[in-house]
Amino acid sequence: MRMIFIGPPGAGKGTQAARLVDKYKIPHISTGDMFRAAVKAGTPMGQEADRYMKSGQLVPDEVTIGLVRERFAQPDTQAGFMLDGFPRTVPQAEALSEALTADGVQLDTVLLLEVPDRLIVDRIIGRRSDPETGEIYHLTFNPPPPEVSDRLVHRKDDTEEAVRSRLEAYHKMTAPIIPFYETSGLLQRVNGVGTPDEVTAVITSTLT
Numbered sequence: 630m631r632m633i634f635i636g637p638p639g640a641g642k643g644t645q646a647a648r649l650v651d652k653y654k655i656p657h658i659s660t661g662d663m664f665r666a667a668v669k670a671g672t673p674m675g676q677e678a679d680r681y682m683k684s685g686q687l688v689p690d691e692v693t694i695g696l697v698r699e700r701f702a703q704p705d706t707q708a709g710f711m712l713d714g715f716p717r718t719v720p721q722a723e724a725l726s727e728a729l730t731a732d733g734v735q736l737d738t739v740l741l742l743e744v745p746d747r748l749i750v751d752r753i754i755g756r757r758s759d760p761e762t763g764e765i766y767h768l769t770f771n772p773p774p775p776e777v778s779d780r781l782v783h784r785k786d787d788t789e790e791a792v793r794s795r796l797e798a799y800h801k802m803t804a805p806i807i808p809f810y811e812t813s814g815l816l817q818r819v820n821g822v823g824t825p826d827e828v829t830a831v832i833t834s835t836l837t
């Protein structure tokens with residue numbers, strides 16, 4: 630299964646992608662997670678990416694495409710993958726198509742997780758993640774169990790100001806890839822409003 634997850638920040642892509650990769654036994658390739666790991670490791674690429682991420686801007690295409698190319702060179706992607714947060718621009722979508730064509734493979738589906746902007750800011754500001762398990766919680770909508778509360782982290786780009794830039798980047802740079810996948814007949818729209826379990830149920834029925 631070769632899938633892409635598209636959607637605005639805070640739509641629930643990370644949460645839902647983690648559930649799908651368990652089901653389909655495919656690697657979860659999140660460019661956001663890869664950039665955060667590079668920032669933490671203090672690599673030159675991480676330092677460059679951090680400058681954009683902090684303010685909610687997209688990391689330049691050449692850096693992002695290079696990162697994904699390297700990841701695709703690893704053998705675990707041969708049997709399939711779940712791309713979460715990539716592509717996010719038309720040049721990224723074109724680079725992905727070229728890479729897949731060169732490998733003689735095709736995408737199976739593109740899931741677009743739709744959540745209205747007015748719900749995004751609340752979702753993101755209350756978001757916390759568990760660095761040990763990767764689990765994502767929301768202080769109100771998906772409260773963490775008390776035993777993990779002390780170790781939860783709040784992403785530094787999950788502030789109101791950065792979220793507004795991320796939403797703007799989504800509408801300006803990422804939304805234009807939707808017609809690209811709609812024309813190819815791969816796009817499946819999923820209503821991302823609801824509890825994580827409700828959204829998983831909608832995705833599962835969409836994929837069967």
Ligand code: AMP
Binds near residue numbers: 795
């Ligand atoms: P995410 O975890 O997917 O919300 O990504 C966090 C941040 O990483 C984004 O706001 C961007 O700064 C950067 N990023 C992640 N994926 C991409 C991408 N495909 N293109 C450009 N920047 C990205």
